[in-house]
Amino acid sequence: MPSVTAAVGFDLDMTLIDSRPGIRAAYRALTEQTGVYVDADLAVSRLGPPLRTELGHWFPPEQVEEAVTTYRELYPEYAITPTVPMPGAVEALAAVRDMGLRVVVVTSKLGRLAHLHLEHLGLVADELAGDLFAEGKATALVEHGVRWYVGDHVADMVAARTARVPGIGVATGPCSPDDLWAAGASSVLKDLDGLPALLREIAVGSGPAA
Ligand SMILES: [Mg+2]
Structure with missing residues (x-):
């Protein structure tokens, strides 16, 4: 090598x-789109672990993968500029x-x-x-x-x-x-x-x- x-x-x-302001905005957009409440302030107070771990606190297990996909679609529009x-x-x-x-x-x-x-x-x-x-x-x-x-x-x-x-x-x-x-x-x-x-x-x- x-x-x-x-x-x-x-x-x-x-x-x-x-990235707290950006990620907070992305979680709020996710809640708006899915109707599933995510406490965005709590979520940004514990950044570090994978997204799936955080979404697992809020979404039923069978909906986590879809929520991951939706969040990542929303991310570029909501999370980049405020960071x-x-x-x-x-x-x-x-x-x-x-x-x-x-x-x-x-x-x-x-x-x-x-x-x-x-x-x-x-x-x-x-x-x-x-x-x-x-x-x-x-x-x-x-x-x-x-x-x-x-x-x-x-x-x-x-x-x-x-x-x-x-x-x-x-x-x-x-x-x-x-x-x-x-x-x-x-x-x-x-x-x-x-x-x-x-x-x-x-x-x-x-x-x-x-
Ligand atoms: Mg970190």
Whole structure:
């Protein structure tokens, strides 16, 4: 296998982007279309797990797949424009590139929907892998040369551990710093503003980037 330039991996929702306004709008549109109530505020307070898991709280089991399809049809129209970058996200990606590292986004969101967010916000990823969660993210992390994985959810720390790379927790989502430490984070940041300095510190002595 050819060696790839080392990368910093990022989760998407609540790590690089604050998608709560967009996802809230998409859930409300889903309720409007299906007549099935989804508490959109509650749903956006616990982003991270797969869409199916959330919809399983609201729809009868035999209707979940159809609800997934409908939600994904509504998503581009409702969820993209209201979504904004998390504080420090733009600067963090720039810092990764300045260090000669690649940016890899690995998310539970469907790849094509994740791509719409990145494109709309002008966030550039060298690689994007979607529809992956927790341990399921590990193969993509290894495959794309991810040396550190940054995420807001305990499941992201599980992904990093499974891939045997340090997990960097950011406490900008539903999980507290204590949750992230307990899930095996090697560092925990309040937000991405602290990432460039942390990377400069931990990347020193970890060998050449390639
Ligand atoms: Mg997340």
